[in-house]
Amino acid sequence: MNEFDLIGRYFARPARRALLGVGDDCALLAPPPAGEVLAVSVDMLVEGRHFFAGVDPHTLGHKALAVNLSDLAAMGAKPSWFTLALALPRADEGWLAAFADGLFALADASGIELVGGDTTRGPLTISIQVAGHVPAGGALCRDGAKAGDDVWVSGRLGAAAMAVRHRAGELALPVEVLARCAERLDRPAPRLALGERLRSHASAALDVSDGLVGDLAHICEQSRLAAEIDWTCVPVDPALQDMPEPLRQRAALAGGDDYELCFTAAPAERDAIAAISAELALPLTRIGAMRAGTGVTVRDASGRLLDLGRGGFDHFSSP
Structure with a gap:
């Protein structure tokens, strides 16, 4: 199975909202509805850094899309389309079928469609870019909090x-x-x-x-x-x-x-x-x-400050 067989078998689907989807040099997409703007985000998942080796591919397909959709949710955006870049150590048909099933189950439930991407050989890495739309001036940004909120x-x-x-x-x-x-x-x-x-x-x-x-x-x-x-x-x-x-x-x-x-x-x-x-x-x-x-x-319950150090994960300073 070569790269194009892989894409055709597991990831090519008829375009629903896109003017042109998977299978050409570029996807063709209509602009967002009048009065709305695009919200775009991309996340990368690397085996051994973002997920454990050997994780179930169906759940990995779900999570790879879910973490990107979560960014759209945080902005108050409605999902529209996504692209997928996938590096694989080998073309394992069973793994690919399960991964695609998990990915598309969530995509269909969320109303978002795959419109393109890329595949290559390499360490297992998944990069998904999502786009949605939100009313102009209506996105939930990080700089809007007010004292007393x-x-x-x-x-x-x-x-x-x-x-x-x-x-x-x-x-x-x-x-x-x-x-x-x-x-x-x-x-x-x-x-x-x-x-x-x-x-x-x-x-x-x-x-x-x-x-x-x-x-x-x-x-x-x-x-x-x-x-x-x-x-x-x-x-x-x-x-x-x-x-x-x-x-x-x-x-x-x-x-x-x-x-x-x-x-x-x-x-x-x-x-x-x-x-x-x-x-x-x-x-x-x-x-x-x-x-x-x-x-x-x-x-805490007694009013004492809790010391949490950094308070979260960082990709370059965390183990």
Whole structure:
């Protein structure tokens, strides 16, 4: 099977919204609807850095697209199309079929279509570029937070980080706990519907990929404010309930791989956000507030500051 057989067999699909999709030198795409702008993002996943060797290819296909869709969700954008660049050590037909199934299952559920890309031989690496559209002036950016805004987070945190530690051999999770944690690590749910609904209510947003504290620091930096978080309000995944509190704190506050949305909003928006939470059947939890100053602080139940070091993962300074 050569490169073009591989593309034709596993990734070529008839174009639905694109004017021309997979199979030519370029895709042809219509401009976004009037009054809207494009939102574009790209992420790379490298074996041994972003995912463990030997991970199930179906879940890898899902996650590779999910982490990119999460960026669109954080901006309040509606997905439209994506491209895929894939480096493979060999053309393994079983692996490719499972990967493509996982990828397209999420693509179809999210209303996004593959319009092109590239393949080559090399260390297993997946690079996906996504694009969506958002009303002009309506994107949720990191620089919009205001002093006095509440800080919110969606879902439950920490389970994915514990799965990473288990697979790295740092600890051993019970079978039932590992199943829950592995599901959160391998199959994150991009919060696309939430992102779109928050456009009229949130002042700033981002997705939690490298750890809540480290990621929230980006909103602080861009908005030139500080954030103060109450640890007792942080929604920790129930799978971690029997673990020592320091372990739970590290996983939920600095563990990463959650792909939930962290956002800020004025106190006047609390009822509207509660209504969105009920509509989507998705927990949205108020965990702190934005204040004058710099950086992120976290206080425990007694009011003491927690020391989390960097507070998140960094691709060049983390192990």
